Amino acid sequence: MGAVRNYLNVRKRAGPMIRSGFKVDNRRIFLPKIGWIGFFKSREIKGTICHITISRYGMHWYASVTCEVEIPVEASRTAAVGIDMGVKKLCALSDGSIAENPDCLKQHGKQLARLQRRLAGKQKAKITAADTRKDHAHKTTTAIAKNHGLVALEDLRVKAMSKSAKGSIDNPGRKVRRKSGLNRVILDAGWGEFRRQLEYKVARVNGIVIAVDPKNTSRMCSACGHTAKENRRTQADFICMACGHTDDADVNAAINILRAGHARLACQASGEVMPPATGTLKVAA
Numbered sequence: 001m002g003a004v005r006n007y008l009n010v011r012k013r014a015g016p017m018i019r020s021g022f023k024v025d026n027r028r029i030f031l032p033k034i035g036w037i038g039f040f041k042s043r044e045i046k047g048t049i050c051h052i053t054i055s056r057y058g059m060h061w062y063a064s065v066t067c068e069v070e071i072p073v074e075a076s077r078t079a080a081v082g083i084d085m086g087v088k089k090l091c092a093l094s095d096g097s098i099a100e101n102p103d104c105l106k107q108h109g110k111q112l113a114r115l116q117r118r119l120a121g122k123q124k125a126k127i128t129a130a131d132t133r134k135d136h137a138h139k140t141t142t143a144i145a146k147n148h149g150l151v152a153l154e155d156l157r158v159k160a161m162s163k164s165a166k167g168s169i170d171n172p173g174r175k176v177r178r179k180s181g182l183n184r185v186i187l188d189a190g191w192g193e194f195r196r197q198l199e200y201k202v203a204r205v206n207g208i209v210i211a212v213d214p215k216n217t218s219r220m221c222s223a224c225g226h227t228a229k230e231n232r233r234t235q236a237d238f239i240c241m242a243c244g245h246t247d248d249a250d251v252n253a254a255i256n257i258l259r260a261g262h263a264r265l266a267c268q269a270s271g272e273v274m275p276p277a278t279g280t281l282k283v284a285a
Contacts, residue, residue: 024045047068050067051066052066079148080150080262081093081094081148081150081254083144085156085191085194088101088235089101090137090140094251096248098251133193140194145204150207150262151210152209152257153195153198158192214257216256218256220256221240228242232249
């Protein structure tokens with residue numbers, strides 16, 4: 001796609017948006033000032049084409065075709081689920097389901113380290129890990145949105161949680177290396193991208209996403225409501241010190257998140273003042 005490359009060098013790096021004068025054939029695309037260019041059609045183009053955006057991602061060029069199509073309104077699912085995000089597990093659902101973390105940096109870490117020593121390959125390695133992470137998030141969020149009409153998840157402030165602990169010369173940070181490792185795995189889990197995908201996919205099927213305050217959701221017993229730090233002595237296991245209830249710690253937290261979501265929804269429906277712990281609400285348009 002040398003012609004496209006030369007054209008984009010004149011324009012901004014992100015690539016131009018072409019609104020008219022284009023045509024799409026079976027394996028070719030016609031762009032104004034450039035002409036016909038061969039391309040791989042990853043999916044069938046349906047509806048009326050509005051515009052085409054040409055962009056570069058890593059070593060490849062992409063044509064993103066935006067179409068206007070009629071989508072039938074689907075009936076909202078009745079099932080509800082709470083989601084607890086994690087780093088060892090990507091997320092745990094209140095129904096007991098677990099989505100494992102793909103550990104993208106672990107999968108591609110050696111490749112990334114090797115290619116970082118070769119400047120030309122640095123971007124390629126980073127994109128490989130990002131693609132793996134995004135693909136896993138798409139598969140997981142699609143399955144959740146397909147089966148649930150109400151989704152409650154933690155309102156996590158990822159930017160604040162992954163803030164550097166280095167501090168300053170006058171006020172140096174503590175446990176910097178440990179915090180740096182935690183920041184790396186938080187960012188590798190891709191919580192922000194997971195939530196972004198989940199919100200638009202649930203809205204697309206006329207569902208509701210509720211973000212709740214995560215405070216004490218991992219310390220509260222889903223059986224009796226007893227809240228204490230001692231209930232969760234290990235990362236994986238939850239044992240209530242009051243009633244003896246045991247469960248996977250993340251699933252227990254997901255159940256509490258779902259209940260907080262139901263409480264927030266009830267407040268929204270009744271017009272009552274919502275409890276602070278019930279967070280924010282996103283409703284499909």
